[in-house]
Amino acid sequence: MLTEFEIQAISLSLKVAFSAVSFSLPLAIFTAWLLARGNFYAKPLLDAIVHLPLVLPPVVIGYLLLIGFSQQGIIGAWMIKYLSVDISFSWQGAALASAIVAFPLMVRAIKLSIEAVDNKLEQAASTLGANPFRVFFTITLPLIVPGILSGVILAFARSLGEFGATITFVSNIPELTRTIPLAMYSFIQTPGAEQQALRLCLIAIGIALIALIGSYSLEQKMRRTIAHQH
């Protein structure tokens, strides 16, 4: 039913999106917590930096990544020399680009859910002898699971659709960096490949729908479980 080419693009897309989301999640939770509960001087600056990828053209992100992480880039050269890792023109590079572009969406969703946690519960936990670390892991974190989930789904969907930063940073290399949007772009560029482009288009819609519906029902279920309502 699906061609080998399509399967390749789908599995690459999923791999990129999964890695992008799972590696940035801990950092996103920490950043969201800082923005929601922290009280420090540079908070507006941190908030601005986190939201920057949301307003910048993706091509700018891709270009900055290219400068920084290519083989000649400052960080890229360092990584090749000391870690023997080269992420330019690889699926890992695509994952990095997706992670950065999707980061603000994830942070926003988690931040909102932390703000919705009643600070009074955390206060009560500390009067019961829990240090801030324990308060976070036993009270805050379990209560924001639905928020984390919706942040993850949002970021996942955004990663699947990432185009501009990816094509700028890691180019459009078959089997390596050609995700669904990039594959579609190639078909559109090729005369007579309209049907293949349409098929990929439908696949993209299908994946997005499954993710959104799945996340909606999972979130509902989790909210009920957490509050133990019937």
Add this chain to the structure above:
Amino acid sequence: MKIKLSKQLAQYKLEINTQISATGICVVFGRSGAGKTTLINLLAGIDTPDSGSFSIGERCFYHAQQRINLAVHRREIGYVFQQARLFPHLSIEANLKYGYSEKQDPESVFYQKIIQLLQLQSLLKRYPNDLSGGEMQRVAIGRALLRKPKLLLMDEPLSSLALPRKLELLPYLAKLNKQLQLPILYVTHSLDEVLFLADEMLLLDQGKIVLQGDVETVWNDQKMQPWLQQNQLSTIVHGSICAQHQDYPLTSLDLGAQQQLWVNKIDSALGTNVRIRIYAKDVSLTLNRANIDETSIRNIFACSIAAIVKTEQNVKIKLALADNFLWADITLWAFDQLQLQLHQQLYAQIKGVSINNSDFALPQH
């Protein structure tokens, strides 16, 4: 417990400098906005004072000059909030055990004691959302106690509950203090709760202590009167049950100095100490003692006038009666016609039937 704290608030400066005994229930009473909650938040470490110090015995929690400010979770001070603040994602059992250390209680004797005292057994497997307000507050109290605090702070723990729930919970609170020997600082603006629970009382207004002492002294002080609303002006007297009437459901209380007060029947053993609230509106004055077969009034006491407070509508007379005080509310007209003077001897008549069960409390000792 030594408290010397100050903090600038929006409306006024909170300044407390006092000592509170390390046993019994001390009720912090005042209007809303008097600084009651701020005071106990400072003690818990939730708010930080501007200056001062706070210690219990040898243990110092806060000292501005020595830069000591123990974090909330290190203070070992229990806190029962106005709302129960149970953790919705944890079962009642997990809520109760949140601050509880099984190492310190290897045979779980203390755990069982608290479960029993607050009757929590049937709730353990349930979740906060399934509980009634009274049950939730009982769990919150148990949770705070299982942490084995050195001091328990309670911020109007009953104010969010309907009256029947309050009446259900009050006896638990009275029992707590007696059985656990834990000092409790109890914030409230309810006079009923003061009457039922307090050993010591602290009247707070605009961030300052107006009065402090045992309940009878504070309640009967003239400075307390504005807090007892017009129709609520009342006196607390102390007595012990000395007789039950043979034919009628009445109980006689010995007020000391051979004065006896008949009230509606109290089902307790002879010798039990009780605290009685007598409303000033139920006390009338007469210059000559009426014969017992000529009046419906059963309680007539010889007393003398200790103070006279005139207001626009009426006169409040403070009467010395053996070692108790009594307030009487009479009209200006009656006051002028009787030509009452300070230190004058006269008779106070109290309608015994007006004292009902909600007006007496059995003290905890």
